[in-house]
Amino acid sequence: MGSTTIMNNIPNLVALLIFPAGLFLLLCGLFYEWADRKLLAQLQNRIGPRWFQPLADIIKLLAKEEVIPDGVNPTLFIGLPIIALAGGLTAALYVPIVGLLPSYGLPGDLIITIYLLSLLTLCLGLAGSNTLDRFSLVGATRTLTQLFSYEAPFMLALLGPAFVARSWQISVITTFTNNRWLILSQPLGFLVAVIALMGKLELPPFDAPEAETEIVAGALTEYSGRGLALFRLGKGVALVIGLTLIASFYLGGVTNPFLFFVKTLTLLLVVVALQALLTRLRIDQTVGLWWRYGTLLVLAQWLVTIVWHGVAT
């Protein structure tokens, strides 16, 4: 059974690998997942996983027996993880990963990227609601609730730099932000962007959708084997993209690999420290918090930016 799973997987895997820079991106995602776990462990005064840990996890999951639970739509069950990962990988085309220029660029690709990122969450939610398992259903509901509350602030926060760069094309914005530390002029926007990213990726303390102590593993409870592996990969990729976007928009651009790694990893450290410091929010608190403060903060930031711009020009 195990080996046939692998064999069945091979066409899919190949399809993913021939995707431009796909393999590299996946590895990058795994590396960042490792960095995330390792840093968290370090902050908790323990050693944490070895460098190949996420890779081993993925391979093991791929080799594991895949069972499609009763009462689910098999096409959706199998298809959703693939779409999720594909969405992430596509989004990466528009983003300056490793400081290289984006492979593609079109006007307005910022919006496309953000929506492709949401595709992942959306698939997760659908995957959860596709099963009969109660944990999954609750997880799915929470995932989607969270998605809708984080989408707007994240978007608005990223539109801040877009506004000052006067373009909705990522490559244009990054050229503009190069060596301009927007974090200084838009600190609130930066803050909201970071927190919204954590919310989007369901990192603690916004991990109510997959809280182990409450609902086992949320939407993914019924997933095992390949499906789980693909979702994890997708999340890794989304993490890289999110970090890259924020680092290049707010932290003075990521024009070469060195700067890229330094900046994204520093950003990751901030994210991890927040994870370590904060207690998980209940889902109602998560949502309430965002609608009350997150959006407000971002709007305040906008106001300041606009006024300041008006004054400057």
Add this chain to the structure above:
Amino acid sequence: MNTQEALKIASLLVEEWVWTTETERPEPNRLDVKLTKLDDFIPIVVGLRVQRLGYLSAITGLDLGPEVGELEVLYHFCTAAAVVTLRLRVPRDNPSVPSLCSIIPSAEPFERELREMFGVDVDKHPNPIHIYLPDDWPVDTYPLRKDFEQGTVSTAVRRGVKHDGKENNG
């Protein structure tokens, strides 16, 4: 209320009132009250409660063995170091005691335990279901009675366990 006061009030209550009891002081901090009439039980408990004499700390069942043919039920009330114990004797076949749940809500699990471990019927108990034993426990089998044999139940069940089609009896 300190220990001595509590003991004094308790002995006043049970000895110099209208009920028929035998009291003993097996240890300095304990007052042991044997009730000869089941009817006196509830009024005495109400009396203890009204005097705010401690809280129901535990209910102990005792099987005096098939020869004696009786079970004993002990209600322990604690105040500071004082322990006031009310003892009820009930016949071994068809034993029954009144429920205290309406006076002392926390008696509920203790009485359920008494029911399933000794087979003492608790009259008017709000939730007469198992608390510790599994639902498929054989009826009329009470583990803490003296004539319950360790192992009878457990082996019977163990034979029934199967895994991978193999019989698995340890």
Add this chain to the structure above:
Amino acid sequence: MKIGIMISDISNSLFRRPITELYPFERRETPESLRGMLHWNSENCTGCGLCAKDCPANAIDLIVLDKKAKRFVLSYHPDRCTFCAQCVHSCRQGCLEMSNEEWELASLDKDQFHVLYGVKEDVENILAGSPLPDVDRIE
């Protein structure tokens, strides 16, 4: 009302070596008193059987081969043992002791968990299942 009070802890940890032990690569010294695997020294044993009688888990049996000649074999089940040291305490002859070094007893099969202590020849006899003169077991 403060946010993130634990920041002092995490910033302390950031640049410090984790407290994690490297076991199984590095083994910390175990305390002298640690109660590990039980060992039996037959020399002084009188065959009183108190150790077996007081064992809460029935982990030890004393097999008496010849009471006069003081030929005993002690059968010990580390899988049942609760490492409580009552047997050590019960034995007045000081025959029993618990090792503070041998505590990594994990095994992949259960056969490892039947240990016979005694003179080699007696143990081998028992293993071979050869008939023994008036074997008496004290549990």
Add this chain to the structure above:
Amino acid sequence: MMEKKIMDETFTVPIGPQHPALKEPSHFRITVDGEIVTNAVVRLGYAHRGIEKAVEGRNWIQNLYMLERICGICSHIHATAYCLGVEQLAGVEVPPRAQAIRVLTAELERIHSHFLWVGVAAHEAGFDTLFMYIWRDRETVMDLLETLSGNRVNYSVNILGGVKFDINEEQADAIRKGLDYLEERTNHYLDVVSNDAMFLQRTSGIGVMTRNQAEVLGTVGPTARASNVARDVRVEAPYGAYFDYPANIVLEERGDLTARFVVRIKELFESYRLIRLILDTLPSGDLETRMPRRIKEGETVCRVEAPRGELFYFIKSNGTDMPERIKIRTPTICNMTSVVKLVIGHQLADVPMILVGIDPCFSCNDRMVILDRSDGYKQQWTWEALRQHGIDYYHEQHS
């Protein structure tokens, strides 16, 4: 939500089987009329091993170790209660040094237990960093207990008539040093649980139990003391060495989850004080007195203060080397009752908060709800669904 239509008849909601959890498994069955809880029943026994029966077939010495293993978190206190009872029956005087060592171990155990609880509760609330640090520091006590007794969890310090181990100067110094470190850390944790805004919003004002409720429902231990009920066997009815080393009671008024954290953490300081005192004034003398193998006929009641509250033992001997009957009433069952009684009359939506409020580990035991209606319609609910229901319910109320 879809639950709405089910809500308007009486039905039974059994919450949760157990979950592969740290804490012992339990299970609640809640009957609801519309939205109001009319009855709640707790179902235990996933860990029921039949100890009370088994003790009748083993000798007094073997029983010590079995009773010690009723629970691995407060094993020592079970053994102590049993020993005190049996010694009382046998009329044996235990040497003061042994009594002091028992109390010292009991206080070390309390430290380990409270650290454990705070850690698990933090993990439950989703604050893993606190969990990790608390458990890291807890290792200090575990090390002390291990060097002292030879095992990390079921220490087996007691034997009938005394203790097995002595404490030498070197060990005493190690304990003092360990306590200094722990005291410093405890101050820090007290700050965290009482001031960290993020943590407080998961604990403050949750699961409130008033003083009267706590008293009438027969709660014990820190749960009672967090509601300002002065119930502590060490203080009310001193036993063993607590006559010579009196403990002070720690009370909190609010009765909510925060108060339960604070009470437990403040009790740690009391334990540190007692242990230091004992170490400084450890009486000299023997460690044990000889015990007869047969215990005189009689009955006794023995109460001690376990980390979670009053532990009650009733021991009856018939003059042989085996007990006639031993009744054990653990603190958990008392506090369990309070949960079950407290929810009656409350909104279903409040149930999770009350359960979680009493002991956050409940929420990890109970993750599933099965709706079982009389017409045979069954539906599974998660613990979370119930919580969600609560949230939605209040949203609707307010909008």
Add this chain to the structure above:
Amino acid sequence: MTQNLLQDTIQRLKTWARINSPWVLHFNSGSCNGCDIEILATLTPRYDLERFGIKLMGSPRHADVLLCTGAVTRQARDRLVRIYEQMHDPKFVVAIGACALSGGVFRGCYNVMDGIDQVIPVHAYIPGCPPRPEAIIDGVVKLLSSLSIPTAKVETQPSTDGRIETKECSL
């Protein structure tokens, strides 16, 4: 030829991943909590099992290794079997503590089954009451290393001082 080589590599890769990424599920089948707190302790900073890629999972579907404690009470038995069946292959069971191995002090009590292996197959046994966290790590590492050599059984060797560790005992 190349087909074989590919198969072989995939097999090796799978084994490697399996050994390096064991996700565990913890089940208490009626233990005294002693073993359970020691399992939890192995995840905390002092011992940190994440070094070996071990992660505690909540769902049986995600777990590869079931860590079991307790003497299996009658109430817990069905649930144990169900959890075992819910886990996806390949799966392993580790019994932890005297209770889980044989019933320990509770051997013979009316409500217990005297050990995990009376109910489900067990792949590794860790004695102790409870085993120290190091001993648990040792057991898990032994299980993991046995996966790389399919026929790993620890040799029985006669030790010094006349003591023999036996495979079978006819008594």
